[in-house]
Amino acid sequence: MSTKLLLCQHAEQLQAACILREMHSTYSDVIDPAIRKVLTTRGEQMGTGLSPQDLFYREVSHVQDLFEALLEYESDIMAGNFTPADIINIIASVNSILEGMLHAAIDYRQSKALSYGTGMELTRTPEFMPWTSTSGTSGVRTLIHKQFMLTLDSAIPEVRDLETREQLFQHMIALADNILDGYNSQIASICNNEDMVEYTMQVEEQYRQERHNLIGPFLEHKQYERAGSLAEKYCDFEMLIRICEETGNQERIQRYQQQFADKGFSDFLFSWYMKEGKQGRLLSLPTPQQTQLNSFLQKDEFGYLKWLHDIECKDFLSAHNTLLNLGRNEEEYLAKKKTLLSLAKLAALAHGDADEQLKTNISDIDDEQELILNQELLPTELLQTMNVDADHMKVLTPLELLQLYICDENTSATEYDFKKALDLLQFLNQDDPAIDYETIRISIWCKAILRDKAIWTHTATGDPIDSIRDTIFFKTIELAVTDGCEPSSLLPDFQSMLTCDTLSPVSTDKQLQFLLGAVYEMANNYT
Structure with a gap:
């Protein structure tokens, strides 16, 4: 901590001690036993002519020692034979004392910020953790959080009158505000220090978790305005959205979008709707928010919502491009891919004005749909x-x-299955080094031969061609020619067929070589 801030801390502690002294007469039944606890812990000798108050106020720089003593005294009372009303009064008194002292300290710090500033000459700011927000078992931040939870769990459920309930919630607001303000001061002092990046991230995560834990109870008890005041001050966007959702206040949502426009509130809102499964809310947003939504939906992860938004905005070309991209990338479900591609084509047709790119896209969709049909x-x-x-x-x-x-x-x-296999060759990426196009093509024909291996290797009588007309190999040739294939280019190289590993079990059979040669000669002479 810099010297200036340390001097400021001492001045703050003096302010807190002054306020404590002013409250002494009102809360003497709580402050006096707490002071005695502090002196006992310090090992002070009482009865030396100085009162416990005199001894305590000698060490203003340790005035925060009273906080832990107050909570210990509070615990003693709760463990004793006291009524719920007595316990509530003690908790409220401790809250008031803590709130008064902390408020005096923080108010002084903020009013004298220019006087105690670190100065622009410092290239690296030491970590600043206010004495009102120290961590650790006996740290002020820890004790304040403990008092907050004690009020929430032990006082709020027992209180019966509205006025006391409101007072306790207001105490909790003050306690939560102190904790979060301390985090903000700490983070601001280290966030630009390159040597503390990882540590800064840890503190920021602690802050976000603490913020959620402190504001959440107000929301649970339907203290919407109090929750909103903290959430607005400390930019807890999730809490602000939940408040608006629970109260049905969409105008407030729009106000926040303007108020926190430079802090990314709109993107956070849209992401929250997605995470909560409320995508329908996005599509029903008012017109002024549509531009922000469109920008948000440009991310690939939101494609399944973006095309619906595009349709809603009558932007059929954007819807087509989004659907086409989704369809091309869909690998998990065939039915889903089919639907996306069909919708992409419909969107293109709805756009109407087909340029060359759109025509190419539609042609690609036709190819994809042919593949889908073959799979079906x-x-x-x-x-x-x-x-x-x-x-x-x-x-x-x-x-x-x-x-x-x-x-x-x-x-x-x-033969129809083998003809489909041959037709599917056109969809192979021949530029892919992992795909040997010609080897695959040869293997199709070889497998066709092996389907009727006995016929090909059996010595037939009569016309050789007649003996193999009923084989799948021959029928596949006839089917391909009927569909318009050129016979001379339909079959692979004869020697490549015989040397193919797939055909190796029968490739040396003289009868097969003879019959296969006859088929090749017939195909080459086919007109």
Whole structure:
């Protein structure tokens, strides 16, 4: 602590001692036993011609010792045979003493801030923790918080008359204000110190937690104005929002958005609605707030709300772009991806004025929808074998989908399944080094041959082609040609087929080589 602030602290303690002396006659039944406790703790010899008050006020710089003594005396009373009314009176008296002393000290500090300022010449400000807000077991901050909770738990539930109840809540406001003000002073002194970044973050987190714990009880007891006064002063946005929600005061919300515009209140409000599952409230915000909401919803994490907001604002192009981005990135649920892409296309059509980019987007959606259709057409028996729930399928990549159509588990596969696998080749990313396009293409044809391995390796009589017309391989060729494929470019290289690992169990069979060669010759001569 700087010398100037230390001098200020001594002056504050003198002010607190003066106020304590003024209150002495009113609260002598509490102050006198507390002073005696302090002197006993210090080891002072009483009865030396000086009164306990004389001895106590000699050490004004330790006037805060009285705080712990007051709470100890309070605990003694609560443990004794006293009525609830007596206990409430003692708690109220201690509150008044603490409040009076703290108020005098803080009022002096604030009024003399310029006189005791640290000065611009200091490049690093030492940590300033006011004596009214020291931490630790016997720290003033700790004791004030203890008194706050004692009032809340032991006095408020027992009080019967409205006037005393209001008085106690006002005491609690003063106690909470002292604690939070002390935190603010401490944080302000260290927040710009590069060597104390981590420590500053710890203190700020303690402050936020303390702020929540101190303001929350007022909200629970429906002391909305008192809760609001603290929440406004110390920028507890969550509490301000909860107050407005519980009281149904939307005008107050709008006032806070203006009052705390430079502190990010609107973004906090929107995030709070999202966290609490009240997205509908966002979409029903008044028109003046729509611009702020639109800015907030630009974040990717809020895309599922942004497109609804765009539709509400008739901005169909933005809705289309948002939905398209969501649809492209959806990998968990096929049905969800299908819905998002369909909505993206509808939004594009609603926009109407289709430029080249929009046309490209619609073409991309058509491709995505074709992939989705191919996945939806996977055989039911195959899905059951693979333990896949058809209604909750994840989104498969083109390669995964292709492999499923031709896998051994698809026992009922026909030429249509293999033709779908060939059609899916167009969706593979040939620039991806992990994908060997030609190897995948060859493996499709090899697997088609293996489906009828016995036919291909059996020595047939008569026309060789007639013996393999019923194979899936041959039927797939016919189906592809019927769909417009060029026969000469349909099949991979003959030697590549024979050297493919997939076909290795039968690739050396002379009958297979002969029949396969005949098919290739027929395909090359096909007109």
